[in-house]
Amino acid sequence: GQNIDQPTEMTATEGAIVQINCTYQTSGFNGLFWYQQHAGEAPTFLSYNVLDGLEEKGRFSSFLSRSKGYSYLLLKELQMKDSASYLCAVEAGSYQLTFGKGTKLSVIP
C-alpha cells in the first residue's frame, strides 16, 4: 500500500522561509513530485526529484532522501501569492501517482 503524510496546515510570514515536509511509505519508488494548487484552481507542477539531494528552482527548492522516505519543499522570500496548497505525490509504478492530502500554506503580512 501507499502512505504519504504531510502537515495539514502551515502559516508563515511574508518574506520568511518555510519548509513543507512529506514522508512516504510506498511499495516501489520512481520519483516524487511537488505541485502547487491555489484555491479553486488546478494543481500546477513545481518540482520532480528522482535522486537524493536538493533541486533548486528560483525561490523554490525540493529535497529528497530515498533511504528515509522523506522529502521537503523549501520556499524562500515568501510572497502573499504563495498562499496555496502544496501537494506531495509519489510515483511508485507505471501511470499512477499517489498524492498526499496536501498542505495548506497561509502567508501573512
Place this chain on the structure above:
Amino acid sequence: DAGITQSPRHKVTETGTPVTLRCHQTENHRYMYWYRQDPGHGLRLIHYSYGVKDTDKGEVSDGYSVSRSKTEDFLLTLESATSSQTSVYFCAINSVDNSPLHFGNGTRLTVT
C-alpha cells in the same frame, strides 16, 4: 492551460441519473487521467488511459467508466450518480509515463 479543456465546468444532477464528463486535449499526449479531489482525501485516481481504446482502473474506479475513442478525448461516465460522487473532478495529461501531469481546470459535480 489552453491545451486541456474540461466540460462542463459545473454540473448539478440528481441521484440515479447518468452523467458524462469530457476531457479534451490539443497536445497529442498519449496518457490521460481522471482524478477526483475531496476534502481530507487529496487527489485520487479514478481511471487512466495509455492510448486510444487502452484504459485501466485506478484507486477509486467503482461506479465510473471511461472511454477513449480518439487521442484527444477522454470521457468519464457515472452510470447512475450517487451523492458520494459529489466532488471536483480533474483530468490530467502527460506525454511520457513519468513526466509532470498537466491538469485541466476541473469540473465541480454536485449530486443531490
